[in-house]
Amino acid sequence: MTDAIPLPGFTGSPLDRADHLRGDPEIWAALVRDPAARLLLLDGYDPLTGPEGRLGWGLLNGGVDGRDMALLGLIDGSPRFIEIRSPAPAARRSPALMAMLDSLPEGEAATYAAARSLADWHARHHFCANCGSATAPFRAGWGRHCDACGTDHFPRTDPVVIMLAEYRGRVLVGRQPAFPPGRYSALAGFLEVGESMEEAVARELAEEAGVRVGPVRYVASQPWPFPSSLMLACIAEAESETIRLDENELEDAMWVTREEVAAALGGDPDARFGAPPPYAIANTLFRKWLAGA
Secondary structure: OOOOOOOOOOOOOOEEEOOOOOOHHHHHHHHHOOOOOOOEEEEEEEOOOOOHHHHHHEEEOOOOOOOOOEEEEEEOEEEEEEEEEEOOOOOOOOOOHHHHHHHHOOOHHHHHHHHHHOOOOOOEEEEEEOOOOOOOEEHOOOOOOOOOOOEEEEEOOOOEEEEEEEEOOEEEEEEEEEOOEEEEEEEEEEOOOOOHHHHHHHHHHHHHOOOEEEEEEEEEEEEOOOOEEEEEEEEEEEEOOOOOOOOOOOOOOEEEEEEHHHHHHHHOOOOOOOOOOOOOOOHHHHHHHOOOO
């Protein structure tokens, strides 16, 4: 495959996150009053799209009506906000949402990812983890403060490794029961405390598929807003092709060739397996592997 490899999904947002604007209440008030200020339109956590399938933005009209808001940042100098809601919307991932993500123009899904993860973090952090008291947004919505004990809380990202084990020109793919029929992907798992990225790759491959690996190389990363992960894509050199499947984690796993991966990415109806969608970094990882990454 010689075509240029697209950016990983949920990256490339035009947002200027404007950290320097977050700490000044006077600047916040001016941004809210700005005639160019816009509010991201959401149905729960799902984006409402406008013309040409782009994200929908409504006028803020200089007021927040007592609502809690967060400043996503600036797009072309225009302040962009989201509403912080309580109680939290249902955090589902409907087929309609995933199909919409596939069709959003480049960069739009990345803006949505930032908005969704930030909104979800607020919805799950109304109370202080230190003393249990109620918290309130501060720093333009990029933190929550506890008046009772003075603790500040900030949005967190959970690191996840996603990896291909490679052995003699083939790579290991697996499927979970929740996947659509025929789809296989790279294996993945959360990093544990006190663990490096490379150690997590080796552990997850050993736990899920019984595959032992040596050197691990980093390939790319991607935010994953369900609710807030950072996917770290890697390729590891396997020591053998033996598979010992953990059926609590995977339904199946198999080794596939370059030709089989290319057929899956190309949507060949006779492909041995179905590839993950373009917005998933597993898709990027397959393409990078084919390109010799």
